[in-house]
Amino acid sequence: MKRNVEKQTFKTSGITVPDGTTHQLFPTPVTLFELNEQEMNAELAAFFTSDPRFSSSDQAQMSDVTTLMEHAAEVPALHRLEGLFLACLENYCREIGWQGEFDLAMQMFPNVSPRGHYVPSHNHVSHISAVYYVHTQPSDRPLIVSDESVRDYWRPDEGALILHDPRFNASLQGGWQYHAKVFPRPGVMIFFPSFLWHEVTPHQCGEPRLSVAANFSLAYRNIPTYEHHRVFSC
Ligand SMILES: [Fe+2]
Helix, strand or coil, X not given: CCCCCCCCCCCCCCCCCCCCCCCCCCCCCCEEEECXXXXXXXXXXXXXXXXXXXXXXXXXXXXXXXXXXXXXXXXXXXXXXXXXXXXXXXXXXXXHCCCCCEEEEEEEEEEEECCCCCEEEECCCCCEEEEEEEECCCCCCCCEECCCCHHHHCCCCCCCEEEECCCCCHHHCCCCCCEEEECCCCCEEEEEECCCCEEECCCCCCCCEEEEEEEEEEEECCCCCCCCCCCCCC
8 A cells, every 4th residue: 555655734733622522332242251061061062962963064054943942851951051041141131221021032053163164254133142152172362352453353363253343334444443353162151232243263173163152032022002013914
């Protein structure tokens, strides 16, 4: 890029202005919970690695068309995981200021990712999303890195969950773009708004990375009387 080496030609020395007031509006709340659930992880790992449906070549394409709770009768650890998701959801909703009574739709789906697997950039069709890590490759990186330069964005880190700046076109307009990387460990549960674009880089571990994603859609129950709710087909 051509650098501008010309001297500044305008003068501001005769002009004074008061300090402005900056408001950091519209932050994106991302909450990490570090849970100690070794027994549950062992039961979930045994389920994911022994059931052939999770090692099929189209596992990634088909993972979110079912809900894991279909298997809860045979895998009690799924009840435990669902309870943890809901307890953390309550905490997250309190953090972001969602209070009241809701109708909640919740889906849990597995991600069984063998060596070299990656997840392209995407966001989720719901209000709040979460991921729980059952098994990951060991990492010497911090759990979350959010102060990297833009140059570091292009470094091919292994097994990283990259969170993108969600502001419209932020990553296309130099100077505004930010990113964060999560280097997950077993037991970590991360919550974020479903609109947040994210991706997962490949890992080179011999064992598959095991995680469970969850989507939550919440509708306030105290709808105003002027809103007429009905079934609509088309
Ligand atoms: Fe995702």
